Amino acid sequence: QVQFVESGGGSVQPGGSLRLSCATSGFTFRDYGMTWVRQLPGKGLEWVSTINTIGDTITYSDAVKGRFTISRDNAKDTLYLQMNSLKPEDTAVYFCGRQVDYWRLRGQGTQVTVSS
Numbered sequence: 001q002v003q004f005v006e007s008g009g010g011s012v013q014p015g016g017s018l019r020l021s022c023a024t025s026g027f028t029f030r031d032y033g034m035t036w037v038r039q040l041p042g043k044g045l046e047w048v049s050t051i052n053t054i055g056d057t058i059t060y061s062d063a064v065k066g067r068f069t070i071s072r073d074n075a076k077d078t079l080y081l082q083m084n085s086l087k088p089e090d091t092a093v094y095f096c097g098r099q100v101d102y103w104r105l106r107g108q109g110t111q112v113t114v115s116s
Helices: none
Strands: 003-007 010-012 018-025 034-039 045-051 058-060 068-073 078-083 092-098 110-114
Touching: 003 092, 018 034, 018 092, 018 110, 034 068, 034 078, 045 068, 045 078, 045 092, 058 068, 078 092
Parallel strands: 010 110
Antiparallel strands: 003 018, 018 078, 034 045, 034 092, 045 058, 068 078, 092 110
């Protein structure tokens, strides 16, 4: 079955960096655009970034543009999110999913906490 396993989260101080990974299985990774979303404390899902199948079309939310970088390795069936200049408002559980159905199929998420 379709599976996503997010990792790389943790606790960092403001201004710090983290790199999230999303290992996938159960589908042909290279055939799907992929998306990162996050769930802030007490709120719904918030879209973060999307990358197309070959990585040449990328979009970011205004909240993360210029600080986060999405990428993918189709040989490893893995999606990444490099997060720099982290802010306390980036504190959330981060999930990956396919662009077409991330709202119903996601992994367990990885917690990112930004605090001094």
